[in-house]
Amino acid sequence: MTHHEISCWHNRTYEFEPASTAFLAIDMQRDFLFDEGGQPNEMARIIPAFSRLTAIMRDLGCMIVHTRESYAEDLSDVTAHKASQGYVGRPGPFGKYLIRGQRGCDFVDELKPHSAEPVIDQPGFGKMHGSGLHEMLQAKKVTHLILAGVTTQCCVHSTLREAVDAGYWCLTVANCCASPRQQWHDAALQLIASESHLFGSICDLQDLVNGRNSGKPDGS
Secondary structure, three states: OOOEEEEHHHHHHHHHHHHHHHEEOOOOHHHHHHHOOEOHHHHHHHHHHHHHHHHHHHHHHEEEEEEEHHHOOOOOOOOHHHHOOOOOOOEOOOOEEOOOOOOOOOOOOOOOOOOOOOOEEEOOOOOOOOOOOHHHHHHHHOOEEEEEEOOOOHHHHHHHHHHHHOOEEEEEEEEEEEEOOHHHHHHHHHHHHHHHHHEEEOOHHHHHHHHHHHHHOOOO
């Protein structure tokens, strides 16, 4: 097995082996990455970097899991609190917002999953609880997670918190995440690093590229 060491923010190092690592590609859906006029929004700027990150994960042989925040057409899985906010099921440029089967709920064209890569549809922000994702990862003996996607402060951070509590070693790729407001993105990263990196390590894409290129067989 090949061992990789990633130089991370704040003088930390994240070590992983692809055979026991999964990449969680979180909610790269049209409804999040396009505006009301159907044009790419500010968060869509991460798509090229995210595409490169996904290609690296595939090349390394990591398990890749794609997630979608998505809800039933009859709204039966929308909580009363979310229903009061009014965003699930509202009209959007690609159909009803975040409703399964609608074009807007699906992934952007550049980031379509490969046929062997599982997709988790979850009516919530965190992707671990009640979705079968944890059980899927455990069956593959995954111990390490690399996370990226949208939005940093909501679905990415919610999933990260669940994953840390479940015992995974986590790495968030900062410039492959985005929020509608930069201050929310920055605040989420500060929370990850709080209390001596309570929620794991943080790197940029280039850090992962460098670590990927320096990979070496175990024991060398």
